Amino acid sequence: xxxxxxxxxxxxxxxxxxxxxxxxxxxxxxxxxxxxxxxxxxxxxxxxxxxxxxxxxxxxxxxxxxxxxxxxxxxxxxxxxxxxxxxxxxxxxxxxxxxxxxxxxxxxxxxxxxxxxxxxxxxxxxxxxxxxxxxxxxxxxxxxxxxxxxxxxxxxxxxxxxxxxxxxxxxxxxxxxxxxxxxxxxxxxxxxxxxxxxxxxxxxxxxxxxxxxxxxxxxxxxxxxxxxxxxxxxxxxxxxxxxxxxxxxxxxxxxxxxxxxxxxxxxxxxxxxxxxxxxxxxxxxxxxxxxxxxxxxxxxxxxxxxxxxxxxxxxxxxxxxxxxxxxxxxxxxxxxxxxxxxxxxxxxxxxxxxxxxxxxxxxxxxxxxxxxxxxxxxxxxxxxxxxxxxxxxxxxxxxxxxxxxxxxxxxxxxxxxxxxxxxxxxxxxxxxxxxxxxxxxxxxxxxxxxxxxxxxxxxxxxxxxxx
Ligand SMILES: O=P(O)(O)OC[C@H]1O[C@H](O[C@H]2O[C@H](CO)[C@@H](O)[C@H](O)[C@H]2O)[C@H](O)[C@@H](O)[C@@H]1O
Ligand SMILES: O=c1ccn([C@@H]2O[C@H](COP(=O)(O)OP(=O)(O)O)[C@@H](O)[C@H]2O)c(=O)[nH]1
Numbered sequence: 001x002x003x004x005x006x007x008x009x010x011x012x013x014x015x016x017x018x019x020x021x022x023x024x025x026x027x028x029x030x031x032x033x034x035x036x037x038x039x040x041x042x043x044x045x046x047x048x049x050x051x052x053x054x055x056x057x058x059x060x061x062x063x064x065x066x067x068x069x070x071x072x073x074x075x076x077x078x079x080x081x082x083x084x085x086x087x088x089x090x091x092x093x094x095x096x097x098x099x100x101x102x103x104x105x106x107x108x109x110x111x112x113x114x115x116x117x118x119x120x121x122x123x124x125x126x127x128x129x130x131x132x133x134x135x136x137x138x139x140x141x142x143x144x145x146x147x148x149x150x151x152x153x154x155x156x157x158x159x160x161x162x163x164x165x166x167x168x169x170x171x172x173x174x175x176x177x178x179x180x181x182x183x184x185x186x187x188x189x190x191x192x193x194x195x196x197x198x199x200x201x202x203x204x205x206x207x208x209x210x211x212x213x214x215x216x217x218x219x220x221x222x223x224x225x226x227x228x229x230x231x232x233x234x235x236x237x238x239x240x241x242x243x244x245x246x247x248x249x250x251x252x253x254x255x256x257x258x259x260x261x262x263x264x265x266x267x268x269x270x271x272x273x274x275x276x277x278x279x280x281x282x283x284x285x286x287x288x289x290x291x292x293x294x295x296x297x298x299x300x301x302x303x304x305x306x307x308x309x310x311x312x313x314x315x316x317x318x319x320x321x322x323x324x325x326x327x328x329x330x331x332x333x334x335x336x337x338x339x340x341x342x343x344x345x346x347x348x349x350x351x352x353x354x355x356x357x358x359x360x361x362x363x364x365x366x367x368x369x370x371x372x373x374x375x376x377x378x379x380x381x382x383x384x385x386x387x388x389x390x391x392x393x394x395x396x397x398x399x400x401x402x403x404x405x406x407x408x409x410x411x412x413x414x415x416x417x418x419x420x421x422x423x424x425x426x427x428x429x430x431x432x433x434x435x436x437x438x439x440x441x442x443x444x445x446x447x448x449x450x451x452x453x454x455x456x457x458x459x460x461x462x463x464x465x466x467x
Contacts, residue, residue, distance in 0.1 A: 003125045004036035004448065007117060009077065009133035011040035011065050013058045031061045033441070036125075039064045039117045045073055051116055066116050068109065075105020078303045081133045084167070087306070089132060089156045090267040090361045093166050095306050103169065107136065114140035121146060126451055129180070131155045138179035151182040151451040155225070156363040157390070158190035161197045171202060178216040181454035184223045184447050186364045186390040191222040219454055223446050224394055225364050226439040229432075232373035236346040241374075244340075244347030248294075252351075255330075256417060258293045259352035261345060261367045262359075263300035264337065266310040269358040269386060269403040270297060271317060274333065276358070276409025278321045281332060283410050287417065289330045293356070294348070298339035311337075342370075349374035354416045355383045357391075358403035364390040368398070372431045380428035382416035384409070394434045397427040 012028070031038050042054060042065035049069045056063050068076070079102030087095035114137060121127065121141075127150045129137050138150050164170050174197060177183050185191045195211060198204035204213040211220045235241055248257065258277070262268035277293050297314070301307045318335040325332045340348065349355065355371030368383060368391040375381055385391060385398035392400055399412040 002452065003122065004031070004034045005039065005117070005121055005125050005127045006031055006036060006130065007039045007113065007127065007134060007137065008130035009041055009081070010043060011038050011063050013056075013063075028059070028061055032059065033444075037062045037064050037120060039113075039120065041065065041077075042067050044068075045070050049112065051112065053116055053120075064117075064120060066112070068112075072105060072109050072112070074303075075102050076109035077133070078301070080106035082301050082304050083306075085132045086156070086267075088163065088167055089159050091157070091159055091163060092266070092361075093163055095266070096166070098168050106133075110134060110136045110140055113137055114144060117141075118144050118146065121148060123148065126448065127151070128153065128448070128451065135173055136176040139176040142179045149451055149454055150180045151184065151447060151454075152177060152180040153184040153223075153447060154190070154363070155186070157361055158185055158193045158197075160193050161200055164193075164197055165201065174198065174202065175213065178213050178218055180218055182219045182221065182447070182451045184221050184450075186222065186224045187393050188222045189393075190363070190390070191220060194220060219450055221447075221450060223443060223450075224390060224438060225366070225443045226435065226441075227366055227369045227373060228441075229369070229373045229436045229439045232342075232346060232370055235343045236350045236374040236376075238343045238346070240341070240343040241347030241350065244344040245351045248348055248351040252292060255289070256291045256353040257351055258291060258354040258356050258413065259348055259371070260293065260295040260297075260356045260358075261348075261371075262295075262297055262357075264297040264307065264311055264314070265300050266306055267359055267361055268297075269360040270295065270314055271310070272360065272403045272406070273356060273358045273409070274314065274317045274321060276403070276406045277333070277356075277413070278324075279406035280410035280413045281321070281325050284414055287414075288325065288332075289327065291332070291413075291417070292330075292334060293332060294334040294336065294352070296336050296338075296340060296345075296348070299337055345370070346374045349381075350376055353381045354413065355381060356413075357383065357389065358386045358401070358409065359389050360386070360403055362386070362389040362391070366391075368395055369435045372428065372435050375428055375432075377425075377428070377432075379421065380424050382419055382424055382427065383431065384412045384416060394438065395431045397430040
């Protein structure tokens, strides 16, 4: 059995919840079941880069982390990752910034990852690199002579070719993906855009699941990430969840709760969500005092200007809507800038009649799946979901909407509030089946089994397993 080495930008401390992102939540689960190592940035910033590796074990997961220096964080994480690639890959070329220093810092930090992680890797290990922060890492490992089987998974959308070509040196970045053996995306749409770019921009060829560029043939697959559905459903019955459920219900005085849970990110469509809800209040005065929208939005990437702007916009918008519609004993929007541990979140999801998930573009969106998993099967709520979230390809029984249309959002809220129990149960059952079937273990196994059976550089073949 081969060891799995997962490499991602951030290594969270598994077992500690709070506001850790979806990828972190998913990987803790996957690594716990394997005997591997999770390598990445500690999240700490030092005066000078030391290259020293800190080893630890949290809740059964072995971690190896390095600190970064301030310039690294500015240019690599805040810069190229979150000011250049993130907006571009979420179709926001208006927000994408192209600075030579960002690209330099991104390559420098990827080299640092390669230098520090290489000595930990044994010949039979299988390497699985995660996300847009580390696209060129595989090529850098190859440059250091590593022949291991290597996979890469992109957790965010892949943009259409016409947008991607606005990135300086785009073909160099995309070429580096051909150092991997298997490259994964959440949906067919992102996969299709990747193939289109390789064929039209680079003259590569696509045959079945394989994509060839020059002398390199890789597998490129769509493989949607899931959640630990059973554990999440169980969490919704835990003491912490029940306590939170009671607390929330008591505060509502029989009003229906609509819940949103998102990092405070412009890609999550929070401004559009508030506007859609305001449109609902305008269109449906009969629901005044009968509903509350609780938006949980822990701040994210606060050093990046576009994130500061969306925060200011939402502060003002929530204030304006509440100012317009509130009464002395009713506030239509509860806007909360703090994160909650997942068992408490499960209780909040269960207390909500509607889960409102309206990203403008999202690789997957695990919150949508968590909302479904947390519902009471005897009285489930309704999921309203953006068509532009990766999750919409699986959760087809949600009320699917265009988040840019306040009218559609208003109609969907009205429809969800009026939906009879039998219809709610029907829709929920179908979604829960999907969430349970393609869960986090399914995702990991689907991807790693491709990787184990890929024609790796080691020449190893056959039916091996990881974890
Ligand atoms: O590490 P941060 O900068 O705080 O960001 C948190 C994570 O955000 C992104 O999540 C993506 O991955 C999810 C799991 O596949 C997916 O459901 C979601 O749609 C994506 O936005 C980011 O891609 C991760 O690397 C970050 O850890
Ligand atoms: O207060 C919070 C808010 C969010 N989350 C978790 O953060 C993840 C968000 O993942 P998603 O895929 O929805 O979006 P991302 O933030 O990764 O883009 C989900 O697992 C949430 O349960 C959390 O634990 N506490």
